[in-house]
Amino acid sequence: MSSVVKYASISIALLSVFQVTNSIAADAKNMNIKLATTTSTYHSGLLDYLLPKFEKESGYHVGVLAAGTGKSLKMGENGDVDLVMTHAPKAEAYFVEQGFGVLPRKLMYNDFIVVGPKSDPAAIFGTKDVISAYKAIATSNSTFISRGDDSGTNKKEKILWAQTKIEPNFGGYKAIGQGMGPTLNMANELQAYTMTDRGTWLAYQTKLDLKVAVEGDKKLFNPYQVILVNPSRYPTINYDGAKALSDWLVTPKAQQYINDFKLAGQQLFVASAE
Known part of the structure; x- marks a missing residue:
């Protein structure tokens, strides 16, 4: 065998190995799905309960941020x-309208509920009117801990304060820029009120x-959607994997899983796919 033929054979063999390696790497990459979600779905334990079922059935791995x-x-943008x-309808609508997201699904x-110290300095325990409760918290200058992090919970809180016609800048109001868990912990330390998702x-x-100080007001309704990132804007995302997860989440089986998930004997979420 001539040296030219020998080197050509080696080059072809190396190229084949390189192509196979790249193909395996691409396949492995395509089996990974990146999901950005709220701290409420994370801290409640829902995703730890739900996603392994999808992964077992599909072979995909879901990385949660x-x-x-x-x-x-x-992150989607x-x-x-x-x-x-996510769970902020106006922000989600804008996300889709601007072409960042596709296939939004309920x-x-x-x-949401408002929780507070047992001493109840604003005298709001038992009320079902969240707007009057917020007014009482402000006028009594009680301590209120806000997430202040542009989360869905924070967005909802701002909407409610706007309906009170009171600027949330009274002395007891503290925005801390943290997730729901740390916010609850700080409210506990300071014996303050805060708004949290029930989960x-x-x-x-x-x-x-x-x-629990306030619950049951229709204004505290908290809907979640799942939305795919637009592949025409970002061709390198794993659209097939994302769609597989979205498709699975709205199946009767997955919706039943959501309804079955409980903490302390209480159902946390109500499935609402259409």
Whole structure:
């Protein structure tokens, strides 16, 4: 065999190995899905319960980035993730309208509650009117801990304060720029009021010296959607994997899983796919 033929054979063999290696790497990459979601779905334990079932059935692996709705949508806008699971309807509509997201789907809902110290300095325990409760907190200058992190919870809180016609700048109001868990912990330390999603509250309540102050107001309804990042804007995302997860989440089986998930004997989320 001539040296030219020998080197050519080696080059072809190396090229084949390189192509196979790249193909395996590409396949492995395509089996990874990046999901940006809220701290409420993360801290409640729902995703730890739900996603392994999808992974077992599909072979995909889902990497979760829990950062609050605002930051999750920003990751979607930047093409850093493949899909988002969030709970801020106006921000989600803008996300889709601007061409960052496609195929928005209703997934589930739960509700927000206001919790506070057992001493109840604003005298709001038992009320079902969150607007009057917020007014009482402000006028009594009680301590209120806000997430202040542009999350879905924070966005909802701002909407409620706007309806009170009171600027949340009274002396007891503290915005801390943290997730729901740390916010609850700080409210506990300062014996303050705060607004939380019910799921995170149920996950934390046994560790806290706080009680539910306000619940049941329709204004506290909290719907979640799952939205795919637009592949025409970001062709390198794993759209097929993201769609597989989105498709699975709205199946009757997955919706039943969502309904079955409980903490402290209480159902946290109500499936709402259409």
